[in-house]
Amino acid sequence: MQTTADFFCAFCGEPNCTFVDISAGTQQSYIEDCQVCCRPNILYVRVDEDTLEVEIDTDYEG
Known part of the structure; x- marks a missing residue:
């Protein structure tokens, strides 16, 4: 089961949307x-x- 969730880029701060497999x-x-x-x-x-609500935190890769 998939849903979408928003996150902000850890580098540029721009909003992004991603698919999350909640299963x-x-x-x-x-x-x-x-x-x-x-x-x-x-x-x-x-x-x-x-509630199946999704929360995303971001960090730099590298």
């Missing part, structure tokens, strides 16, 4: 390039078990 667990992390500056971001994804 992959309540805590996930992966790397995704910014859609604006193309730099890699580490996404730390948390999914609320009850």
